[in-house]
Amino acid sequence: MTRVVVTGMGAVAPNGNGLHDFVANTLAGKVGIKKISKFDATPTGITVAGEVDNFDPKEVVGKKSARRMDLYSQYAVQTAVEALKMAGINADNTRAEDLGVIYGSGIGGLTTIQEQIIKMHEKGPKRVSPMFVPMAIANMAAGNIAIRANAQNICTSIVTACASGTNSIGEAFRQVKEGRAQVMIAGGAEASVNEIGIAGFAALNALSTATDPLKASKPFDRDRNGFVLGEGAGALILESLEHAEKRGAKILGEVVGYGATGDAYHITAPDPDGKGAARAMQEAIDEANIKPAEVDYINAHGTATHANDSGEALAINHVFGKDNSVLVSSTKGMTGHLLGAAGAIEAVITVAALEKGKLPMNIGCDHQDEECPVNLVNKENQDAPEAKYALSNSFGFGGHNAVLAFRKWG
Secondary structure, three states, rough: OOOOEEEEEEEEEEEEHHHHHHHHHHHOOOOOOOOOOOOOOOOOOOEEOOOOOOHHHHHHHOOOHHOOOOHHHHHHHHHHHHHHHHOOOOOOOOOOOHHEEEEEEOOOOOHHHHHHHHHHHHHHHHHHHOHHHHHOOOHHHHHHHHHHHHOOOOOOOOHHHHHHHHHHHHHHHHHHHHOOOEEEEEEEEEEEOOOHHHHHHOOOEEEEOOOHHHHHHOOEEEOOOOOOOOOOOEEEEEEHHHHHHHHHOOEEEEEEEEEEEOOOOOOOOOOOOOOHHHHHHHHHHHHHHOHHEEEEEEEEEOOHHHHEEEHHHHHHHHHHHHOOOEEEEHHHHOOOEEEHHHHHHHHHHHHHHHHHHHHOOOOOOOOOOOOOOOEEOOOOOOOOEOOOEEEEEEEOOOOOOEEEEOOOOO
């Protein structure tokens, strides 16, 4: 089977617009959660979110193209363009038929849906935009990326709630590994920080009601009380090792395993025993052809909800043993939860962490819950130059479990 490497990455996140800022700020522990500014969220009872700062679609997406895209697609296209540029992929070194896209979203164009339903209600159905459907549907991030990159291999979108980004990267990994594509653009995007997005998750009692942005997202903390909704996107360029070496590409890391399972338990709650999550981690480890003890770091799903964090901790200890030494952190303490984009930006930071030998800290945990007995990353142990293997976990509503295994290059 073909070895699959990462040669480019792109990111738009609440704590960094652009790969460089996102990686630097995340490794420094910078929190991007802030008071909601897009609308008056007071009636929902929620006051903070992971909003993206300083995003101008005209700069990369283009003014004309942006008018035909929901914000989630704009984020997606920017990350793909950034990743392609970093990788150096172009028409001279990669055939269009060898370049594909698997890029997901948990919800798609929710802002467009909200705006157009209001317009229909207030002004009638004839006033609904002819671009409503192409802007709203959840596959259009992938479609827009493929058009921009002239990617003519597989072009598809995966919707598995909060596992969408990770499943997309995992399935793209399989496309390259099994020889069906030479290069894949993979990732996920989300832009659900709007009235209906906040109201909907608030109605589920899933969101943190904290008013202090620095104390709202608290993964693995005993006082955690829900996740913080975030927005953004992440993209990876996955490439066959042969193709990358032939064109002299700089290699950032290697994808060595992928696990995907279903809980078959509940539409929103994870299996409290973490069995499905454990199997997904074990599948990724097995495909990587390593032992659990060889994994140095896990980027946890870690949403800061009671059920997720305790269940994930159980799953980790089931796979790695109760006295394991694997280091764990959830970067959602800094970004909030980006739903379908979460796994994508977390894959980006996991690859970057291995490359730089420095792990992201588990920000937001002041008093670790006894129900979450994992080894959290902090200032004292985040320097990890010898770290070689890492997992990135994502678990979504509907019982979707997805795990990626990465290997440090070199």
